[in-house]
Amino acid sequence: MSSRVLVVGERRAGAIADTSLEVLDTAHRLAGDGGVAGFVAGADGEPAAASFARFGVPLVYWARELSAEDSAAGRIAPTVAAVADSIGAEVVLAGGTTFGRDLVGYLAIRWNAAVATGVTDVQRDANGLHARRPIFGGRATETRRLEGWHVALALRPHAFPRPPEAPVPGRVETVAPVEPSAGWREAKCLGVEATPTGSGPSLGDATIVVSGGRGLQAPENFHLVEELAASLGAAVGASRAVTDAGWRPGSFQVGQTGKAVSPQLYIAVGISGAIQHIVGMVSSRVIVAINSDASAPIFKVADYGIVGDLFQIVPALTAEIRKVRGT
Amino acid sequence: MEIVVCLKPVPEAETRLRVAPDGTRLDPEGVKYVLAGYDESAVEQALLLKEATAGARVHAYSYGPAPRTEEVLRAAIALGCDAATWVEAGAASDDPIAAARALGSAIGAGPYDLVLCGKQAGDDEAGLVAAALADVLGVPEFGYAVNVRWDAGRARLTLGRVTESGLESWETPLPCVVGLQQAWNDPRTAKLPAILKSRKATIGRVAAAEAAETGRTTPEGFALPPPRIGARMIEYKTPQEAAEKLVRLLREEAKVFP
Numbered sequence: 001m002s003s004r005v006l007v008v009g010e011r012r013a014g015a016i017a018d019t020s021l022e023v024l025d026t027a028h029r030l031a032g033d034g035g036v037a038g039f040v041a042g043a044d045g046e047p048a049a050a051s052f053a054r055f056g057v058p059l060v061y062w063a064r065e066l067s068a069e070d071s072a073a074g075r076i077a078p079t080v081a082a083v084a085d086s087i088g089a090e091v092v093l094a095g096g097t098t099f100g101r102d103l104v105g106y107l108a109i110r111w112n113a114a115v116a117t118g119v120t121d122v123q124r125d126a127n128g129l130h131a132r133r134p135i136f137g138g139r140a141t142e143t144r145r146l147e148g149w150h151v152a153l154a155l156r157p158h159a160f161p162r163p164p165e166a167p168v169p170g171r172v173e174t175v176a177p178v179e180p181s182a183g184w185r186e187a188k189c190l191g192v193e194a195t196p197t198g199s200g201p202s203l204g205d206a207t208i209v210v211s212g213g214r215g216l217q218a219p220e221n222f223h224l225v226e227e228l229a230a231s232l233g234a235a236v237g238a239s240r241a242v243t244d245a246g247w248r249p250g251s252f253q254v255g256q257t258g259k260a261v262s263p264q265l266y267i268a269v270g271i272s273g274a275i276q277h278i279v280g281m282v283s284s285r286v287i288v289a290i291n292s293d294a295s296a297p298i299f300k301v302a303d304y305g306i307v308g309d310l311f312q313i314v315p316a317l318t319a320e321i322r323k324v325r326g327t
Numbered sequence: 328m329e330i331v332v333c334l335k336p337v338p339e340a341e342t343r344l345r346v347a348p349d350g351t352r353l354d355p356e357g358v359k360y361v362l363a364g365y366d367e368s369a370v371e372q373a374l375l376l377k378e379a380t381a382g383a384r385v386h387a388y389s390y391g392p393a394p395r396t397e398e399v400l401r402a403a404i405a406l407g408c409d410a411a412t413w414v415e416a417g418a419a420s421d422d423p424i425a426a427a428r429a430l431g432s433a434i435g436a437g438p439y440d441l442v443l444c445g446k447q448a449g450d451d452e453a454g455l456v457a458a459a460l461a462d463v464l465g466v467p468e469f470g471y472a473v474n475v476r477w478d479a480g481r482a483r484l485t486l487g488r489v490t491e492s493g494l495e496s497w498e499t500p501l502p503c504v505v506g507l508q509q510a511w512n513d514p515r516t517a518k519l520p521a522i523l524k525s526r527k528a529t530i531g532r533v534a535a536a537e538a539a540e541t542g543r544t545t546p547e548g549f550a551l552p553p554p555r556i557g558a559r560m561i562e563y564k565t566p567q568e569a570a571e572k573l574v575r576l577l578r579e580e581a582k583v584f585p
C-alpha cells in the first residue's frame with residue numbers, strides 16, 4: 001500500500017530543525033511508491049527547503065511569502081492544507097515540537113484529519129494506520145487507530161533516526177500562500193528572546209539533558225551542572241525546587257508543570273525524584289542519577305546510579321567526559 | 328470581558344495505572360479524577376485576569392461523561408469561576424478532536440472573548456485541543472503561553488510563548504484561544520464556605536454537537552512499560568573511579584555517545 005506524504009519542515013537558526021529531518025524515515029516508509037513531498041514556509045526558509053531536498057525529499061514546496069518569522073502554526077496551516085490537497089497527500093508529518101503539535105491540531109479541523117502527537121511508532125495494516133505514543137508522562141503507552149481519509153502526525157522528537165544525505169538532491173519550488181483567518185492579521189510577534197541555556201541546545205531540542213536539584217544547595221553551585229552539560233553538549237534543566245527558589249528561570253523546569261523531555265540521556269544531579277519531576281523525564285532513553293541518599297526515589301527510575309556527594313562526583317565526571325570526548 | 332476556561336478531568340497524579348479488561352484503555356475502576364496541572368493554571372490565570380479587569384466574568388466548560396466533569400466544574404466554581412457548563416458526551420469521549428469540536432460549538436454559541444486551555448492534558452498529553460478549538464471558532468491560538476496580560480487601554484492581549492527557539496512575545500486583539508503552560512507556585516485553593524456553596528451552584532448542560540464523519544482516532548491498545556528494575560549502582564572508591572566506570576557504561580553498554 002502506498003500513499004502520498006507531505007512533510008512539513010521547521011527552520012531553526014537558519015537551517016532545518018533536526019526534528020524535521022527525523023520524520024523522513026517514517027515518511028518514506030509510509031509513502032511506499034506514493035512519493036514524499038516537503039513544505040517549508042518563510043522568506044528565510046530557503047536553506048531549510050534546500051536541506052530537505054538534500055536529505056532525500058524529491059520536491060520541496062517553499063511558501064516564500066508566508067510570514068513565518070515566528071512559530072505561529074495557525075498562520076501556516078491553511079497553506080499546508082492547500083498544498084496537501086493539491087498534491088493529493090493523505091498523510092502530513094511534522095516534528096513534535098511546539099509548532100508541529102499546534103500544526104496538526106489545526107489540520108484536524110481544517111483538513112479533517114485524524115491526528116496524533118508525540119508519536120513514537122506508526123504502523124500500517126489492512127485497517128489503516130496505527131500510532132503508538134507515550135501518555136501519562138511516559139508511565140504508559142497507547143495505540144490509536146487513525147480513521148479517515150487524511151492523517152496528520154507530529155512525531156516525538158529524538159524517537160526516530162536522522163536519515164543520511166541522498167546522492168541526488170531534490171528540487172525546491174515556490175508555492176503561493178493561502179491567507180490565514182482574519183484574526184491572524186492583527187496578531188503580532190514582537191520578537192524572540194533566546195532561552196538562556198548558556199551556549200547549549202534548548203531543553204526540547206537536546207539529545208542529552210543534565211538537570212540540577214536542591215542538592216546543589218545554593219545558586220552559586222549550579223555551575224557544576226552547567227559545566228557537566230557543556231562537556232556533553234547537553235541542555236541544562238532543573239527541578240522545581242531550583243526554579244521556585246529563583247536559582248534559574250522557570251524555563252529550565254522539567255516535570256509535570258515544566259517541560260517534558262525525552263532525550264537519549266538524562267542526568268539528574270541532586271534531585272530526589274518526586275513524581276511531578278519523574279513524569280517529565282521518565283521516557284528518556286537512559287537515565288543517570290547522582291544523589292547522596294541511596295533511598296532517593298530517583299534511583300527507581302534510573303538505569304545507572306551513583307550514591308555520593310555531588311560536589312565530588314560531578315567535577316570528576318565532567319573531567320572524565322572532557323578527557324574521553326576531547327571537549 | 329468574557330473569559331472561558333476549558334477543564335478536563337484527569338486521573339490524579341498518584342493514580343496506579345492499570346490496563347482495562349479490554350486492553351484498549353486505562354482501567355477507570357477506582358480512579359479519582361481531578362482538575363490537574365495546566366488546567367489548574369488556566370483557572371488561576373482566568374481569575375487573575377478577572378481581578379485585573381473591570382466587568383470580567385469567568386465561565387468554565389468541561390466535555391466528557393458525568394460525574395467527573397461535574398466535579399471539576401464545581402471545583403472551578405468554588406475557586407471563583409462565575410458560571411459552568413457541562414458539554415455532555417457519550418462513551419466515545421476520549422478523542423481530543425471530538426472534545427475540541429464539541430467545546431467549540433458550545434463556546435461559540437455563547438459570548439466569549441478569551442478562551443483559556445491547558446497546554447496539554449495530564450493523561451493523554453495530546454496538546455491538540457487548544458489549536459483545534461481555535462480553528463473551530465475561527466480565531467487565532469497561542470499555545471505554550473506564559474505571562475498573559477490584558478492591556479485594556481490598547482485592547483490588546485500580551486503574552487509569551489515558550490518554543491524551542493526561546494521566548495516569543497506576542498500581542499493580539501481578542502477573541503483568541505490561549506494554551507497555557509504557566510505554572511504558579513501557589514495557585515489559590517478554595518475556602519470551605521465556597522466549596523459548600525459550589526455544591527448548590529447550577530451547572531449548565533448542553534449536548535455535544537454531532538461528531539464529524541472523518542478524522543477520528545480510536546484507542547486500541549494501552550500498555551504499561553516493564554517496570555524499570557532500578558538503577559545499576561556503581562561501586563567505587565574514589566570519585567574518579569565512579570566517573571570512569573559511568574562513562575565506560577554510557578559509551579559501551581548504553582551507547583549514548585561514542
Ligand SMILES: Cc1cc2nc3c(=O)[nH]c(=O)nc-3n(C[C@H](O)[C@H](O)[C@H](O)COP(=O)(O)OP(=O)(O)OC[C@H]3O[C@@H](n4cnc5c(N)ncnc54)[C@H](O)[C@@H]3O)c2cc1C
Pocket residue numbers: 212213214215216238239240241242253254255256257258259269270271272273274275276277280290291292293296308309310311
Ligand atoms: C502540583 C505540583 C507540581 C509540581 N511540578 C513539578 C515539576 O514540574 N518539576 C519538578 O521538578 N517538581 C515539581 N513539583 C515539586 C516536587 O514535588 C518536588 O518538590 C521537587 O521536584 C523537589 O525538587 P528536588 O528534587 O530538587 O529537591 P529535594 O526533594 O529537596 O531533593 C534534593 C535531593 O538532593 C540530594 N542531595 C542533597 N545534598 C546532596 C549532595 N551533596 N550530593 C548529592 N545529592 C544531594 C538529597 O538526597 C535529595 O534527594 C511539583 C509539585 C506540585 C505539588
Ligand SMILES: Nc1ncnc2c1ncn2[C@@H]1O[C@H](COP(=O)(O)O)[C@@H](O)[C@H]1O
Pocket residue numbers: 333334335336365366369388389390391423426430443444445446447448449451452453454455456457
Ligand atoms: N474533555 C475536555 N473538556 C474540557 N477541556 C478540555 C477537554 N479536553 C481537553 N481540554 C482542554 O484542552 C487542554 C489540552 O488538552 P489535550 O489537547 O487533550 O492535551 C486541556 O488542558 C484543557 O484545557
